[in-house]
Amino acid sequence: MTVQAPYLVKESFNTIPFVEILLSYSKNGSTISDLGLETLLNNKLEQKLLEELSFVAEVTLQSELDNFTANGNIDFDEFIEKMIVSLPIDYPVLDRILKVKANNFLNHIRNIFIRFIKDAKNIESVFNLSNIKIVDIDVSLGDGHNGEGTSLVFLSDGTKLIYKPRNIGITTSYNSFVDWVNLKLKADLRTFKVLDCKNYGWIEFVNYEEVSSEKELREYYHKAGILLAVTLLLGSKDCHHENIIASGRNPVLIDHETIIQPYFNDKSFRSWDDQFKIPPFSVLESVLIVNQDTGAPLDIVGYGVKGNIEVTELEKKIINPNTLNSKRTTRFATRRIVNKNIPEYSGEYIFANDYKEHFIKGFTSAYDMFLHSKNELRSASSPLELFKNNEVRYVWRPTFVYFRILKYMRAASFMSSYETYNSKLYDLLSKAFKGENRYNFGYILNFETSQMLNGDIPIFNLGSQDAFLSGSGETKLFEYSCLENISYRINLLSENHKKEQLDYISKWLSVEIM
Structure with missing residues (x-):
């Protein structure tokens, strides 16, 4: 396979559907191996990325394979070589999603390590640790956005921390409110150790x-x-x-x-x-x-x-x-x-x-x-x-609703055209709006569509005293902040x-x- 020759498929990756096609995305430009991680962690993270890419691509690629065999072809290597060349041309939406996901995943892992090194002294102080380093990461916690999601970080002394790539001031406020409740009720509801770094933060893991x-x-x-x-x-x-x-x-x-x-x-x-x-x-x-x-x-x-x-x-x-x-x-x-x-x-x-x-x-x-x-x-x-003044995440729709829509949109017919993909996505999302009123919420539909075009779950943020969402021109949306x-x-x-x-x-x- 001349096209695929530079990419050797590790034995542990063989269960990932269409892995040989997807390696061309996971190894496009900078790769996880460039971060200098230990081999086991490098392999684990690369496998996680390939599994996520496979989930997005498997419906389209299986459809292509079915057509390939229906036409009498019997060489699977030939199919792999064909798809590596034709996928970006025939399925531009899928090609974009795979590239964005691979790039964002790498940036997410890089951010965790860079920020951990920068915050090491503060982490040791807040969580009562010393001489620690990252030995493992579980990136499968919570909903991803721009490739970044809540991650579980394993440290060399056995400690586990939660890394959140978002402002976590709300957790500090929650802790303080629970402290007040505990004082009033003579209770001891559990709170969390937190290191708030403004745009991201580290939180105590709860076993x-x-x-x-x-x-x-x-x-x-x-x-x-x-x-x-x-x-x-x-x-x-x-x-x-x-x-x-x-x-x-x-x-x-x-x-x-x-x-x-x-x-x-x-x-x-x-x-x-x-x-x-x-x-x-x-x-x-x-x-x-x-x-x-x-x-x-x-x-x-x-x-x-x-x-x-x-x-x-x-x-x-x-x-x-x-x-x-x-x-x-x-x-x-x-x-x-x-x-x-x-x-x-x-x-x-x-x-x-x-x-x-x-x-x-x-x-x-x-x-x-x-x-x-x-x-x-x-x-x-x-x-x-x-x-x-806390930043709050607003649940416009339950996250599982977005996830179901993204699963449905994996069909080959949607992945072949931006116009078709956007039209169907808009149709599915706008059904929750009644009649002509959907046009009053155009900025929300546009935001949802743009995020989901990257394979993301849309996240809406607002201030705790705001009655509007960003992008609405500060038009009052909520009856109460x-x-x-x-x-x-x-x-x-x-x-x-x-x-x-x-x-x-x-x-x-x-x-x-x-």
Whole structure:
């Protein structure tokens, strides 16, 4: 294979569909090996990049292979050589996405190392470490944007840190607010060590740990109830099962970018909450708990649903990769939806249903404290003042919605033309807008389209006091900014409002999947 000769396929890469074609992208220009990493880490990161490129390209390349064999061709090497030459011409959209992803991935890894070296002394001081270096990286945490996503960094002394390529001031504010809650309730909800470097930051890693006694389980679910009340007051969103860690006797919210949110109330857009009939200003907004009356999916619930441990789904997978017999087939696959978000005791997952009174007592104690602290929460010395000027990530659509659209858009017919790709993407995204009102949100659709054209999940950022998104010309989009939303919630606090929330909680605690 003359075209492919410079690229030797490592044996560990042979299971990655169409790897020989994709190597021409992973080794285009600077490569991971240029970073001077240890061989094992270099191979691991290169494999991760190739897997991501394969996920994007496999539908189109399998379609091409099917056509190739249907025309009577029997030389797989000939197919590889042909596609390396023709892919950029026949599939310019796919070619762009692969190039952008490969370049962004390399920049992401380079940034982690450069920033770690620059911050080493501060990292050692904040996290009580000494003489450390990076020995491994897991880059598969969280949603990527511009090639950069949350990553788990393993250090030479066994310590693990979370690297976030975004402003993490919101985590510092959350820590301080939880400290205030702890003081008021004489509790000890867990907070995080944080090194805020403005445009990025380093955060203490939270280990999943089993509970060691029933006493710890009671404490765990008491704290879980308190945390639910905290998310209610703050207007939190997106606290799904991947954002909760059961760390011994502590339920821990590990992603704080959506811990405060603005309030959107424009009925010309069908939001997630509208679609699933989630009551506004309720404990159901955060997705920590669910109510079957709403129709929200049970497989993403932060605190889980008893008995709902795994789901069986249809998935498409390539078999016999990198051979002429490669096929994309549909099969049943099991996906775990309970793991680190539910405490484990004596080898079994223990759900809140078995500790209802402790959960409800925790929620009620926090709610009552907020209710009796209204004046303090509204005052100039309020702990909520800490959230001023924070950068917030806004959940315009749930991330899994974007992911499903990106999966659908991998078809060869979309990858062959920018016009076709953009038109279909616009059509899919605009369905959430009602009638002519979609034109009022053109800047949002344009932003989403431009990001997804790079294979990214769109991320919207705004200030905690902003009622608009960047790009909107400062046209008011939200009825309440993040801080106004919290203020409105403080005013709502009452015995009747509490009773409504307890009813939602009781309905969730009665749900059980057999």
